[in-house]
Amino acid sequence: MPFSSLLRPLFRPPTSNGLTRSLRSFSSTLPCYDKPLPPRRIIPETEIIENFLRGSGPGGQKINKTSSAVQLKHIPTGVVVKSQDTRSRTQNRKIARRLLGEKLDEMELGEMSRTGLKAKIKIKRKASSVKKSRRKYRALAEGKEGGEEEGEDGDRAEDSDLMRVDELKPGDPIVEGDGKKG
Amino acid sequence: MPRLAPQLLRHARKIDPLLPLLLRPCRDLVSAQNELRWLREHAIKTANNSEKRSRIAGWRTVLRQLVEERTTGKPLQYILGTEYFGDLEIVCYPGVLIPRQETAASVTHLVDLLRQAEDLPSELRVLDLCTGTGCIPLLFQHEFNKARHDKGRLRLLGVDISPIAVRLARYNHMRLSNMRDLQRQERQMFKPGRDNDKKKNIAKPRYSTLDGTEDIGAGDTTEFMSADVLMDPLSDRYEMDAPPFVAEMNFENQPPFWDILISNPPYISPSAFNRTTTHSVRVFEPKLALVPPPSPGKSDEEQGDSFYPRLLTIANQVEAKLVLFEVADLEQAIRVARMARDSDKWDGVEIWRDQPELESDSEDEELQEEFEVVGQGNGRSVLCWRGPATQWLGKPASTIFTRRTPKKVWLLGQELEES
Numbered sequence: 067m068p069f070s071s072l073l074r075p076l077f078r079p080p081t082s083n084g085l086t087r088s089l090r091s092f093s094s095t096l097p098c099y100d101k102p103l104p105p106r107r108i109i110p111e112t113e114i115i116e117n118f119l120r121g122s123g124p125g126g127q128k129i130n131k132t133s134s135a136v137q138l139k140h141i142p143t144g145v146v147v148k149s150q151d152t153r154s155r156t157q158n159r160k161i162a163r164r165l166l167g168e169k170l171d172e173m174e175l176g177e178m179s180r181t182g183l184k185a186k187i188k189i190k191r192k193a194s195s196v197k198k199s200r201r202k203y204r205a206l207a208e209g210k211e212g213g214e215e216e217g218e219d220g221d222r223a224e225d226s227d228l229m230r231v232d233e234l235k236p237g238d239p240i241v242e243g244d245g246k247k248g
Numbered sequence: 249m250p251r252l253a254p255q256l257l258r259h260a261r262k263i264d265p266l267l268p269l270l271l272r273p274c275r276d277l278v279s280a281q282n283e284l285r286w287l288r289e290h291a292i293k294t295a296n297n298s299e300k301r302s303r304i305a306g307w308r309t310v311l312r313q314l315v316e317e318r319t320t321g322k323p324l325q326y327i328l329g330t331e332y333f334g335d336l337e338i339v340c341y342p343g344v345l346i347p348r349q350e351t352a353a354s355v356t357h358l359v360d361l362l363r364q365a366e367d368l369p370s371e372l373r374v375l376d377l378c379t380g381t382g383c384i385p386l387l388f389q390h391e392f393n394k395a396r397h398d399k400g401r402l403r404l405l406g407v408d409i410s411p412i413a414v415r416l417a418r419y420n421h422m423r424l425s426n427m428r429d430l431q432r433q434e435r436q437m438f439k440p441g442r443d444n445d446k447k448k449n450i451a452k453p454r455y456s457t458l459d460g461t462e463d464i465g466a467g468d469t470t471e472f473m474s475a476d477v478l479m480d481p482l483s484d485r486y487e488m489d490a491p492p493f494v495a496e497m498n499f500e501n502q503p504p505f506w507d508i509l510i511s512n513p514p515y516i517s518p519s520a521f522n523r524t525t526t527h528s529v530r531v532f533e534p535k536l537a538l539v540p541p542p543s544p545g546k547s548d549e550e551q552g553d554s555f556y557p558r559l560l561t562i563a564n565q566v567e568a569k570l571v572l573f574e575v576a577d578l579e580q581a582i583r584v585a586r587m588a589r590d591s592d593k594w595d596g597v598e599i600w601r602d603q604p605e606l607e608s609d610s611e612d613e614e615l616q617e618e619f620e621v622v623g624q625g626n627g628r629s630v631l632c633w634r635g636p637a638t639q640w641l642g643k644p645a646s647t648i649f650t651r652r653t654p655k656k657v658w659l660l661g662q663e664l665e666e667s
């Protein structure tokens with residue numbers, strides 16, 4: 067069938083590693099068999115205001131949005147978290163809930179959450195080393211003078227973004243480890 | 249389209265030289281950054297996976313090409329090849345409408361309501377007219393099976409006039425069931441305390457599993473067929489290769505009766521198409537999916553609404569107990585809800601907004617005099633029910649319309665006075 071051959075590249079026979087990954091991203095509602103989820107703080111849905119940040123204006127067929135951002139506000143504490151890491155809103159909703167749980171834990175534990183703090187520092191280190199190597203790459207790729215300077219500025223802006231994104235990443239091992247201990 | 253502010257462009261360029269290009273279709277920095285990240289992930293995957301390309305072009309080259317494609321306004325979903333629809337990742341292809349998140353929200357909410365129903369038929373039949381990628385029946389099935397253990401099986405049928413849509417829908421169905429199978433097999437394989445070699449689960453036929461809980465969805469039937477739902481079965485001329493719906497249902501030996509009818513038909517009027525759709529929709533998505541065909545003597549608005557009377561007729565023919573139609577906005581929702589109510593064939597009609605699962609704002613009260621309006625956001629769909637569906641939804645036994653349009657009440661009063 068000519069059509070299915072057109073589509074075939076989208077469904078590649080994955081490598082063993084890629085397989086698990088693609089399955090996870092396909093649907094995270096199915097239980098994960100190999101890694102039991104760490105016990106997590108469950109925040110009652112009644113304490114949450116959820117906002118999909120879709121903006122005003124028409125929806126439905128008239129516009130084709132790519133925004134999948136989810137923002138949660140915890141009513142009792144006023145804590146707000148946002149997740150827009152993945153293209154899947156379902157996924158972002160889960161990430162946002164986990165983030166909120168972590169934030170609330172941190173707030174409650176305060177000084178106690180030194181392990182959490184340590185993990186945060188690790189993230190920062192990792193992020194900045196990633197940034198450094200990326201900066202190098204870019205300078206090389208652009209191969210122009212002043213690239214460094216331009217990169218510096220931009221990277222700083224992106225740095226904060228990357229920090230946030232790192233916090234949000236579903237598969238981030240450090241965040242997961244964080245969750246296990248908490 | 250308003251020009252982008254030069255500072256914004258400069259700021260974007262500092263973050264990433266490709267970002268200003270994405271600002272054009274995205275309009276704001278955050279969306280542009282998100283899209284750039286997703287395109288980059290895709291470029292890296294493409295460069296790593298494709299056999300020939302990887303050696304010729306590194307991911308950076310691929311990324312640049314993707315960004316340039318996106319700059320023309322081509323929807324991101326056509327470039328990346330998929331869109332998320334609820335929990336599901338649906339394959340998209342130019343020529344077939346990209347699924348919208350609002351549609352997923354309505355379908356999910358409907359299934360949420362049905363999951364609490366006690367007395368569903370042992371085979372619940374769901375007909376989706378104008379199915380496109382097949383996203384609606386596929387999500388319906390996924391959501392329905394998520395929490396059900398004792399309820400019966402599903403029979404799902406998606407119908408579309410476009411042969412390419414039907415093929416894509418079948419492909420999506422196949423792809424999702426393959427993934428589900430793999431997932432099931434992996435679970436079996438890594439289940440602690442099982443001797444996998446002895447049981448040979450892998451060699452077993454599809455859906456045959458060792459414990460009942462994983463057998464969910466086993467008896468379901470999901471099919472897609474090509475037919476024209478608008479065509480009057482009595483007229484014999486048809487230009488496209490799709491036959492009329494009723495004839496095709498007979499020909500394909502499909503059951504004559506269906507419990508639930510869902511449809512997200514083309515609902516944009518020609519003038520609204522020109523005025524209110526975004527460039528990317530207008531230029532890149534199929535007009536066949538968006539604007540109903542013209543017919544002599546119909547106003548602009550009537551043309552936009554023209555699928556709904558036909559869908560209501562089909563709902564009666566297949567004796568549907570429950571229908572869910574997507575609409576463009578609250579105005580169209582009210583027109584469609586009135587069509588259903590005035591046909592006197594339904595026990596209840598209500599309007600859903602974009603997020604029907606949320607509490608309605610109290611300011612809706614004025615509107616609520618005529619129809620219940622559920623949830624928050626724009627008017628998005630119309631739900632009609634009758635007979636057993638009243639219990640499925642947990643609605644009070646008689647929601648017979650006490651609500652009437654003010655105009656009718658007035659006419660009624662006048663008639664009474666006159667007599």
Ligand SMILES: C[S@@+](CC[C@H](N)C(=O)[O-])C[C@H]1O[C@@H](n2cnc3c(N)ncnc32)[C@H](O)[C@@H]1O
Pocket residue numbers: 127344345346347348351377378379380381382383384407408409410413475476477478479512513514515536537538
């Ligand atoms: C708005 S799209 C909806 C697609 C899908 N259900 C969704 O929600 O994404 C409308 C679909 O109706 C199909 N269509 C248009 N005219 C039709 C007709 N006369 N009979 C059947 N399908 C039709 C188009 O091909 C298109 O796939």
